[in-house]
Amino acid sequence: MATTSLSARAVREAPRPEVDALKALDDSALVARFLDGDRRGFSELVERYQTRLLNFVYRTTGDRERAEDLVQETFIRVYRHLHRFDQTKKFSTWIYTIASNLAKNELRNRSRNPLVLFQAIRKTWEADQRPLEWEDNTYRPDDLFRKRHLRHLVESAVEELPEHHRAVFVLREMEGKTYEEIAEITGCNLGTVKSRLNRARNNFAQIIAPLLG
Amino acid sequence: MIDCCDFLDRYSEFRDQLLDAEDSEAFERHLESCDSCARYDRVVSGGIETLLRLPHVTPSPDFADRLGSRLSRMDEVLESSSTSGAPVALVIAVAATIGAAAWLPALRENPQPMRLPPAFAHAPYHPQLIPMVLQPGLLAVPAMYAPANGSRAPGFAAYSLLGTTATQTPTRVTQAAR
Ligand SMILES: [Zn+2]
Numbered sequence: 396m397a398t399t400s401l402s403a404r405a406v407r408e409a410p411r412p413e414v415d416a417l418k419a420l421d422d423s424a425l426v427a428r429f430l431d432g433d434r435r436g437f438s439e440l441v442e443r444y445q446t447r448l449l450n451f452v453y454r455t456t457g458d459r460e461r462a463e464d465l466v467q468e469t470f471i472r473v474y475r476h477l478h479r480f481d482q483t484k485k486f487s488t489w490i491y492t493i494a495s496n497l498a499k500n501e502l503r504n505r506s507r508n509p510l511v512l513f514q515a516i517r518k519t520w521e522a523d524q525r526p527l528e529w530e531d532n533t534y535r536p537d538d539l540f541r542k543r544h545l546r547h548l549v550e551s552a553v554e555e556l557p558e559h560h561r562a563v564f565v566l567r568e569m570e571g572k573t574y575e576e577i578a579e580i581t582g583c584n585l586g587t588v589k590s591r592l593n594r595a596r597n598n599f600a601q602i603i604a605p606l607l608g
Numbered sequence: 609m610i611d612c613c614d615f616l617d618r619y620s621e622f623r624d625q626l627l628d629a630e631d632s633e634a635f636e637r638h639l640e641s642c643d644s645c646a647r648y649d650r651v652v653s654g655g656i657e658t659l660l661r662l663p664h665v666t667p668s669p670d671f672a673d674r675l676g677s678r679l680s681r682m683d684e685v686l687e688s689s690s691t692s693g694a695p696v697a698l699v700i701a702v703a704a705t706i707g708a709a710a711w712l713p714a715l716r717e718n719p720q721p722m723r724l725p726p727a728f729a730h731a732p733y734h735p736q737l738i739p740m741v742l743q744p745g746l747l748a749v750p751a752m753y754a755p756a757n758g759s760r761a762p763g764f765a766a767y768s769l770l771g772t773t774a775t776q777t778p779t780r781v782t783q784a785a786r
C-alpha cells in the first residue's frame with residue numbers, strides 16, 4: 396500500500412513544469428507513480444477525473460450537491476484501495492465503476508421512500524415492457540421556440556429515463572464508453588447493455604421529437 | 609430487406625457501427641426509402657448533439673481542498689493507529705463493530721414482535737348493550753337485537769361481518785355475558 400501522506404496542497408497544486416510532465420503521462424503511469432510514493436500522481440488523477448465524474452454522477456442522480464459528495468467519496472475509495480487495483484485493467488473503467496456503484500446506492504437509498512419506489516418500479520416496468528415505438532410526428536416548432544426549449548427538454552428527457560437505462564445512456568452518449576466498458580462498469584452482460592441502450596435512445600427520441608425536425 | 613420494426617430493434621447497433629457490412633447496407637437503404645425511420649435517426653442524433661453542447665457542471669472551487677483535507681485526516685488516523693501500537697486491522701475491526709452495533713436494529717430483517725403482559729379488564733356493566741368483536745369475521749350482538757334463528761349461544765347470536773351466519777359458536781360468549 397502507498398504510505399504517502401497527501402496534503403490538501405498536494406491535491407491542489409504542483410510546480411508548473413512538473414504539472415506539464417504529469418499531464419503527458421497516461422493513467423496507468425500516474426497510478427504507478429503514486430504507488431511508488433509520488434503523491435502528485437494521485438493529484439493529477441483527481442484533476443483528470445473530477446469534472447468527468449461529477450458530470451456522470453450528476454446526470455445519473457440528478458442532484459448536483461450530492462454528486463459532488465459522491466465524487467469525493469469515489470476519490471477517497473480510490474486512494475484507499477489503489478494498491479489493490481489490478482494494473483493490467485483500465486483505470487478509467489475502475490474509477491467509473493466505483494462512482495457508478497455509489498450513484499446506484501444513492502438512488503437505492505432514495506427509493507426507500509415508498510412513493511419514489513413505486514414510481515421507479517412503474518417507470519422501469521413500462522420502459523422494459525413497452526414495444527419500441529416511433530410515431531412520425533409532423534409538428535415542427537418555429538425556430539425561436541425550438542432553441543428556447545430544446546436544451547431544457549433534452550436535459551429533462553435524460554432525467555425521465557428509468558435509472559438503469561439512464562446510466563447506460565449517459566455512459567455511452569456523454570462519456571463515450573464502449574459496450575464492453577459499460578458492461579463492466581454497470582455489472583451487466585453485453586446483451587443487457589445493448590437492449591437498455593436501445594430502449595433508452597427510443598424513449599429519449601420520443602420525448603424530444605416534438606422539438607426536433 | 610428490413611422493415612421499420614427491425615430498424616428500431618437494432619438501431620443502436622447500426623448507430624454504433626456494430627453491424628456487419630451486409631446488415632449495415634440494408635439499414636442504409638431502409639433509411640433512404642423510409643421517411644419515418646430517417647426522422648427517428650435525425651431526432652436521436654440531433655438530441656444527442658444538443659445534449660453534448662449542454663454546459664458541464666464543474667466542481668466547487670474548494671473541491672480539491674476539501675478532498676485533500678479528508679485524505680490528510682485519513683492518513684493521520686492510519687498513522688496514529690499504527691504508531692500507537694494498535695494494528696490498523698484492529699482499529700478498522702473495532703470501528704466496524706461499533707458501526708454494526710449501531711445499525712443492527714435497523715438491519716434486522718425480521719424483528720421479533722414485542723410481547724406485552726396480558727391485560728385484564730372487567731366485563732361491561734351492561735354487556736348486552738355493547739356489540740363485541742370476538743374474533744376476525746365474527747360479530748356478537750345481544751340476543752335481543754338478533755333474529756331468533758341466528759342464536760348460537762345463550763344471550764348472544766354470532767354473525768359474520770359480511771352478513772352470512774357464522775357456523776362457529778364463540779366459546780367465550782357465555783363468560784362475557786352475565
Ligand atoms: Zn422505417
